[in-house]
Amino acid sequence: MIMGGRKPCCDEVGLRKGPWTVEEDGKLVDFLRIRGGGGGWCWRDVPKLAGLRRCGKSCRLRWTNYLRPDLKRGLFSEEEIQLIIDLHARLGNRWSKIAVELPGRTDNDIKNYWNTHIKRKLIRMGIDPNTHRRFDQQNVNEEEEKVLKVNSPKPPSEPEVVVVPVVLQNDTSAGNLNELADVDGDDQPWSFLMENDGVGAGELTMLLSGDIASSCSSSSSLWLKYGDLGYEDLELGCFDD
DNA sequence: AACTATCGCAACCGCGCGGAT
DNA sequence: GATCCGCGCGGTTGCGATAGT
Structure with a gap:
């Protein structure tokens, strides 16, 4: 017997390990x-x-x-991904707590998906997956956050990533914030990272990545859908030299 | 076709927590 | 209060599949 310590779980000889048959x-x-x-x-x-x-x-x-018979297999939906990002921003690496909000998904599933997909996606977008803040903007105060602003231009050899923080002026519900994510997509040059208190007011940080220069060169505006509230033209004149 | 690199996921490992004794 | 024990959690590893060269 091990006094004061833990008895190893798998110390018995002859026990199988590895993949299950x-x-x-x-x-x-x-x-x-x-x-x-x-x-x-x-x-x-x-x-x-x-x-x-x-x-x-x-x-x-x-x-x-x-x-377990109630497990959901297959790809994560956009809604699930957004929920994971949102919950991770609030809960951190508490995968079991996050899994509670995603019926049919295990903490291991979510953890794996985070490490192999979402984490990489956020990093590509210039977001620290641990803090959910932009790598180079962590000390920007809230007042500055309210002003549309872009990072300084990057050398042409690097992939272009432009970050535009957007603070919603409307009394935006969490539901509407979630709807905002619907305009996101893999084939779009933008993604969303949402932070909200789940009650009413919220903040939406929109991150534009990919070939933004070509997307915006012909027009210095971007139409953003505000859920049921219609469309708003985001002034992107800031991309102009 | 062969080799190498990367990805994705299942499984393992070690630790901490909480209930029981 | 100290110890034992079972469980659950989070980090990490191992390996097959796939993509790239």
Whole structure:
């Protein structure tokens, strides 16, 4: 016995590790279908009861992350992605808390998707994924945030990323903020990062990335849809030299 | 076609928390 | 109060699939 410390979970010899086989999955699913949530067992007992040579922890992980019948497979929707970004801005890396708001998604799913997709996307847009603030604008005070403003021009060799903070003047509900995200898309040269208090007022930071120069050279304006409130012409004359 | 690099995801690992004793 | 124990969480790793050269 280990006094004062933790007993290793998988120290028994002969326990299997690595990818699960179809047979193992079947045994675990059968066991949980029969015994279900009725209690009378703990995860540590499951391998013995189900006839598996795995540690209980591995069984629990396999069930919660892969075998649970209520899991949603497949790609994350735009709504889910936006929700993850929003929740991460408020909760940080508390994946289990974030997963509560996304039925059918596991914390592991969300964590993986964040690390492989969203994090990279934010970085490409010039946002620190940890703070949800622009890398080079962290000390800008709120008054300055209210003024449309762009970063200094970058050398031509670098991909062009333009950041335009937009503070909504309307009494914008969280719902409307979410609708704003609908104009976002992979084929668009812009993306949105939303921050709102979930009650009423909110702040929308719009980040323009990609070939902005060609997008804006013919016209120094951009039409932004304000949910049900119609369209507003964002003055982008700031892109002009 | 062969090799290498990158990506995406499943699974593992170690730690902390909280309940039970 | 100290210790044990089970569970859940977050970080990290391993590896197959895919893309690029």
